[in-house]
Amino acid sequence: MKAEEKRKSLAGWLFNPFLFWGGEKLLLAGLLAMLLHIPMAMVFNIRFGGALDMHVGPQAPALPVILTDILIAWAIMFMVLYAAIRLFGKTARLIDIAGAVGVARIPLLLTSIPAYFTAPEIEAPEEVLALQGSELGWLIAGALLTLPFFIWFIVLLFNTYKVNSNLTGWKLGVGFVGALILAEIASLMLNSYFTGLMS
Amino acid sequence: MESKLSKLPVKCPSCQSGLSVQSLACQACDTVVNGRYDLPVLLMLEKEELEFVLRFVLNSGSLKEMSAEMGLSYPTIRNYLDDIITKLNTLENHES
Numbered sequence: 001m002k003a004e005e006k007r008k009s010l011a012g013w014l015f016n017p018f019l020f021w022g023g024e025k026l027l028l029a030g031l032l033a034m035l036l037h038i039p040m041a042m043v044f045n046i047r048f049g050g051a052l053d054m055h056v057g058p059q060a061p062a063l064p065v066i067l068t069d070i071l072i073a074w075a076i077m078f079m080v081l082y083a084a085i086r087l088f089g090k091t092a093r094l095i096d097i098a099g100a101v102g103v104a105r106i107p108l109l110l111t112s113i114p115a116y117f118t119a120p121e122i123e124a125p126e127e128v129l130a131l132q133g134s135e136l137g138w139l140i141a142g143a144l145l146t147l148p149f150f151i152w153f154i155v156l157l158f159n160t161y162k163v164n165s166n167l168t169g170w171k172l173g174v175g176f177v178g179a180l181i182l183a184e185i186a187s188l189m190l191n192s193y194f195t196g197l198m199s
Numbered sequence: 200m201e202s203k204l205s206k207l208p209v210k211c212p213s214c215q216s217g218l219s220v221q222s223l224a225c226q227a228c229d230t231v232v233n234g235r236y237d238l239p240v241l242l243m244l245e246k247e248e249l250e251f252v253l254r255f256v257l258n259s260g261s262l263k264e265m266s267a268e269m270g271l272s273y274p275t276i277r278n279y280l281d282d283i284i285t286k287l288n289t290l291e292n293h294e295s
Contacts, residue, residue: 003275022272096274166278 015152016159017103022096030074030102033109037070038063040109044116049195051077051187052153052180054111054146056119068194076187077101077157084179085165092164100164104156111146111153118142154180206246209238217243240290248283255280 003019006012012019018026037048042060048069049055061069078094078101085092118138120131131139161167161176209218220236241252258264262280266273 003271004269007270018272019275020271022266022274026272091277093273096272163272163278164274166274166281 015155016163018096018100018159018163021103022093022099024095026099026103027095028099030099033102033106034070034074036109037105038066040112041066041069044112046112046115048073048108049188049191051080051183052108053184053188054108054115056112056115058121062198064198065195068198069191072187072190072194074098074101074105076190077183080179080183080186081157081161081164084161084175084182085167088165088167088171088175090165090167097160097164100160101157104153104160107149107152107156111149114142114145114149118145207238207242209243240287243290244283244286248286251279251283 006016007020021029040046041048042063045057045060047053047055047057047061047065051073053073078098081101082092082094082097085097118141120128120135120139122128122131128139157180158176161179162172165172165175167175210216211218217238219238221233223232223236224230241249244252254265254268258268262273262276266276269276
């Protein structure tokens with residue numbers, strides 16, 4: 001069977017470990033990955049504000065902000081993916097999706113490192129337009145370094161959806177893209193609401 | 200999955216139509232029974248799919264136990280089963 005062959009390959013472990021990794025073990029790994037967001041955010045001044053987001057700031061966010069960010073990013077993503085599976089009349093276990101979403105975020109977590117070292121020192125996002133010379137070069141280098149990790153993150157999310165839904169064709173594509181868009185919008189709205197409460 | 204069953208030919212190698220059983224022989228006394236017998240739908244599955252069904256029955260239908268035994272995740276096992284169910288339904292509808 002194809003899944004058994006992938007179990008023996010590095011590519012299988014990197015891009016679709018959910019074929020052979022699930023249940024309580026995967027959930028535990030996902031929870032550990034989510035907890036790792038806390039030191040990464042503190043050390044590298046990162047905000048994970050949104051289901052698909054990673055932003056470098058001038059200083060580390062406060063702990064309540066970090067906790068709110070990662071809880072929203074994780075919970076919204078796995079709940080929306082679950083809903084997008086049920087929508088097509090398929091069944092799935094929440095435990096598998098929750099664990100897989102946590103593990104899928106590991107590449108996003110890794111983008112923190114190149115992003116921190118290459119991010120320009122700016123106060124407002126629009127200042128990016130005024131960047132020149134080596135600062136602009138570092139920004140482009142940072143974008144090129146983080147892009148493969150971001151693609152890896154999306155591939156893992158896609159495989160989370162594919163393995164747990166067993167959907168094919170247009171339902172797989174539309175369900176996944178729709179879920180990502182919905183998760184991003186919902187997480188940004190919730191982030192904005194809770195950040196407002198905390199400030 | 201290590202195969203224990205040999206593949207039963209279900210399609211004609213010449214025209215790809217479905218095959219049926221025409222004769223059965225007794226291994227002890229060499230009596231041969233001729234006739235036309237349709238193959239059971241289960242036997243029309245691929246070798247690996249048949250192995251999967253066998254394991255499923257031997258595990259009393261527990262996908263969790265099969266998942267542990269085969270070293271695959273629960274959703275993967277459930278997907279294999281769903282695919283086999285879909286195939287069996289198609290074969291049954293084709294038969295009737």
